[in-house]
Amino acid sequence: MKKKRTKMTAGHRKKLFKRNMEAYSFLLPNLILFILCSIYPVIWTLKYVFYQYGGIGTGDPKWVGLHNLIRVFQDEVYWQSVINTFVYGFGKVLIIIPLAFFLALLLNRQTRFNGIAQSMVFLPTIMSSAVMGLVFYLLFNAYNGQVNQYLMSLNIIDSPINWLGKEHAMTTLIITAIWGGVGNYMVYFIAGLQQVAKDALESAKIDGAGPVQTLWYVTIPMMGPILKIILMLSITSAFNDITNVMVLTEGGPNNATMVMSLYGYRYFFPISASEAVVPQYGYGAAVSVVSAVIAGAVTVLYLRASRKLDDIY
């Protein structure tokens, strides 16, 4: 009896495999890409955390054990960059999410004007970050930037503000990031708003709810799950956003805008063509791993804290 069952299971498996072979074969290209582009680099990075290595052509990697990780925890500039990342990330998220939601509410209705306005708000999202950085440099530079000129002509300030100086550079970066990303989140919110059940809105209207009450008690709660995803995306992207910083300030002045991803990056590649760096792949890998753990921890904490957003719906 036992023998028969085994035979049947094997045969069943074989049949199942045959039936699924088509599906597996379609999965294969993606699987290979996933292994090559996602799994392999992660393993590579984890491996080099324990080595000192200067890259191709610099000789064999040298085993250094936990030295790189210990160094990360003793590196003051790195921890400053972690603080900067939180300031940048939360500064961006706290402004961009309400703003994008407000714009989505404003431009949700399908009219010709709204279509044009949506495109205009979305346009910066498809612009190259490098170009965006240069444009913002022209707008914000201290000597002839348009922003200072407008503020002075409106008598809001007496003398030019050094927007890219140590005191204001982070604010300028956050403004740039908001301008570049708000359109994207607005589109997510519009998609979310259009998913809100019409009968629920109609019921609220019949019950005598005004627009603000409908928004607060029906629309926002029903958007809970999508809000949760949008917030998560905005937090993770803020933690990995380096092009903006790279083009506008290169992490300066004096590391005032250095964020943790860029700090790790500079141990692999020069931030700009004119920068002289000695590549330290091992230390860069250690910085990247610690940064990933920090970003992961923040995401997990957020997911735990935001569980209610799922429940409401």
Add this chain to the structure above:
Amino acid sequence: MKCKRILALMTAGAMTAALVTGCGGGKDESGSTEDGKTVITIWSKDRHDANFIQERIDEYNETNTDNVQVEYELYTDNFEQAVDLAAQSGELPDILKLQDQVYNKYVNQGQWADLYQYMDDDMKEYFKDEVYEGINEIDGKLYYIPTCGTTGRLIYNTEIFDRVGIEAPPTTMEEMVEDAKLITSELSGEGIYGFAQHMKSASSALERSLDLQMERETGIKKGFDFAKGEYDFSGYKELLGYWTELLSDECAFPGCEALDIDPLRTQFANGKIGMYISWTHSEPGVYMDQFPMDSDKWDVAPIPTVSGEDVGKQNITFTSAYLINAESKNAELAFKVYKDIFTTEDFLIGYQEGGYGVSIIPDIVEKAALSDEIADKEWLQMQDIDGVLPLTPQEKNAQAVVVEGEDYYKTFESVYYGGEDVDAALADLTDRYNKAYQQGIEDGTGTEVKIENYDPMNP
């Protein structure tokens, strides 16, 4: 149904095969064109002379009798990475434009051909003054011939100097700070400031200025004392003090901390900056073509030092030289191409006259007729204060001195912008650099560099 399934499997198989083979498609790597010509490939990192060189190559391709087709390829922003990848896969071109990091990284691995084996006596004689033991000649092998070089100079606006009554460019840092303050205090109302430097990238700004000042002031190059055979940053204190003043609001152009070199140049060309420090090879071309400026309105002078006295020469960085790939199957032919295109007197004179580089070959300097715009600016040419200095341990092999923490450029930034205690910062730098240097020697990646009776005036 079965046919459909087979077709689907074949499609999936083909997709997977395409993925596995990656970018396998491409040109024939046989090294020859369809009409049987041998292809010699040259890689360059420089855009500024690309048109001039392409013209010469086109001319060579049309006229050469060796049945050679030269292909010229530019890798401006990622030259080092491109070379690394090509070296790894054995696909380096036949000829490469010199880039110091690339040269130093691969010279001990036998990647570059010894030019002596191909050079005839005439060529050896012609370029004998361009041979620097320990730099381009190692263990009796010559790896490249530098024909142009660059060094740093003070670039100043003569009109602004005249307006505030400065009769001559400053020779000491004290004078420089005074002049910068004077210009800023008198003309900032018109948007004109005394001094600017592109401090967005500390290394880019300071390697053309502060590094050279220290070489002349103390004979120390990039923190390394060749006589003592160790790093010593203690001598930078006074100079950093002056830099802190120069970059203060009393002297500096607003927003220097986020300034790139090209925006700085546009403002200099607009007459908004009294002086700044930059390379000799780049600025003439910039003010002739990129941001046109009347040649009478700007001039060039030696970079001021703290004492005004020279203890050592300031380094010349080579800007035009070529390496031959020793592993190229056409290495000898590549050398012939290199010799026929890049080492002829006609080419070298044309390069100098065109303003693409500053020749370090006295014969060429003498014969080249410089344009009127720069002919009177004598400090654009190499002078007695300039020399070719030995390589520091980190220049010889970057991986031999892997410094933990910020490099000295970034550390200096924390002094002049961050207000960090200068004594503590310099002591820490000396410790960290020497520790890394000793570690490199212990690991066998570096060697001890100490020059007995080193004379910085005759390096």
